[in-house]
Amino acid sequence: MRKVYLDHSATTPVHPEVVKTINHYLTEAWGNPSSIHSFGREARKGLEEAREKVAALMGANPEEIVFTSGGTEADNMAVIGGAYAREKDGKHLITSQIEHHAVLDAFKYLEKQGFEVTYLPVDEDGLVRVEDLRNAIRDDTTLISIMHVNNEIGTIQPIEEIGAIAREKGILFHVDAVQSYGKIPVDVNKLNADMLTASSHKIYGPKGVGCLYIRKGVRIPSYTHGGGQEKKRRPGTENVPGIVGFGKAAEIAAQELEGEMKRLTALRDKLIKGIEERIPEIRVNGHRTKRLPGNANISFRYIEGESLLLSLDMKGIAASSGSACTSGSLDPSHVLLAIGLSHEIAHGSLRMTLGRDNTEEDIDYVLEVLPEIVERLRSMSPLYQRKETCKQKECYAHVQ
Numbered sequence: 001m002r003k004v005y006l007d008h009s010a011t012t013p014v015h016p017e018v019v020k021t022i023n024h025y026l027t028e029a030w031g032n033p034s035s036i037h038s039f040g041r042e043a044r045k046g047l048e049e050a051r052e053k054v055a056a057l058m059g060a061n062p063e064e065i066v067f068t069s070g071g072t073e074a075d076n077m078a079v080i081g082g083a084y085a086r087e088k089d090g091k092h093l094i095t096s097q098i099e100h101h102a103v104l105d106a107f108k109y110l111e112k113q114g115f116e117v118t119y120l121p122v123d124e125d126g127l128v129r130v131e132d133l134r135n136a137i138r139d140d141t142t143l144i145s146i147m148h149v150n151n152e153i154g155t156i157q158p159i160e161e162i163g164a165i166a167r168e169k170g171i172l173f174h175v176d177a178v179q180s181y182g183k184i185p186v187d188v189n190k191l192n193a194d195m196l197t198a199s200s201h202k203i204y205g206p207k208g209v210g211c212l213y214i215r216k217g218v219r220i221p222s223y224t225h226g227g228g229q230e231k232k233r234r235p236g237t238e239n240v241p242g243i244v245g246f247g248k249a250a251e252i253a254a255q256e257l258e259g260e261m262k263r264l265t266a267l268r269d270k271l272i273k274g275i276e277e278r279i280p281e282i283r284v285n286g287h288r289t290k291r292l293p294g295n296a297n298i299s300f301r302y303i304e305g306e307s308l309l310l311s312l313d314m315k316g317i318a319a320s321s322g323s324a325c326t327s328g329s330l331d332p333s334h335v336l337l338a339i340g341l342s343h344e345i346a347h348g349s350l351r352m353t354l355g356r357d358n359t360e361e362d363i364d365y366v367l368e369v370l371p372e373i374v375e376r377l378r379s380m381s382p383l384y385q386r387k388e389t390c391k392q393k394e395c396y397a398h399v400q
């Protein structure tokens, strides 16, 4: 059976070149980078080269990169560290309702510690209104955290503008760029970011490694204490194989970025258009053009996203309903609710995220299989049957 992986926003396969690099640092260059002998120096060299590559892909200086255990740790470091760094100046913080849980839950933790948080709403495309942000800023606002690209609906936020406002007001600005880094251009200076999060496993690197960019001059407290690694900002013997793998993935992403953006945008548009042509009563979630190249998020009325996922899986197609992190819970996605979907429609949502191995044939296969599955699931849905009967009796309006 054909296997089609359409869940690249959850994680990506490790690139074969990345595997080779990691292997070298597991089997040959396995020294401790803090050691001064040749074994240590070799590991140190790999580590610092990786730092250069990761920094280059976001227009940062290598000294501004702190390696972490992934996006979640970096988000926590930025949000909690940023809040406490500026605690003397105020305790009001701003974020959006559609952030990843790594950011949202860090803010919820801060609320319990006595901070006050404004969660900005978004419009029906998932965009933060810059006017809302301006209005939310107070004299005691010290930190703003807004994601670059949303992991569920792919909407790209006006980060440059938001960053410019934060800069003008002297407020720390953090960007969760896990879904944009390596996929669309990310430049910490253009975005006016003081801190920025990236994660390796979303860009064909290994899991369990990521980084926080911290602009030179910005100081945030460290929550782990130990050795002097990462300039004391994140002590502990470095995950050298993971970090060099991340570096290699960043290097490849830089080379392929432009071509992949064009290719994935075309594939995504083909997928969305094909579904719109073949299946009635659907809604495309997220902004049509301010959108991550590989993201398609669609709600199908009258069916459950979970049943859709299982049926697709039986046909070899791997997708996700809403966010992978909330799959398994019965609550509909906070992002889909924030863009104004009813619980019922949010439940019938499917996220398909494309990546480097996907081809035109993959899309053709999905377009062949999906309409049949949707039709079959709808034919079993009581709501849909009632609607069909009503249509014949012209009472459709009553069941809408």
Ligand SMILES: *Cc1c(COP(=O)(O)O)cnc(C)c1O
Pocket (backbone or CB within 6 Å): 009, 069, 070, 071, 072, 073, 075, 100, 102, 147, 149, 150, 151, 176, 178, 179, 199, 200, 201, 202, 208, 209, 210
């Ligand atoms: C995946 C993801 C994270 C978490 O990164 P991990 O490396 O998996 O901890 C944070 N933010 C966004 C937007 C993500 O998509």
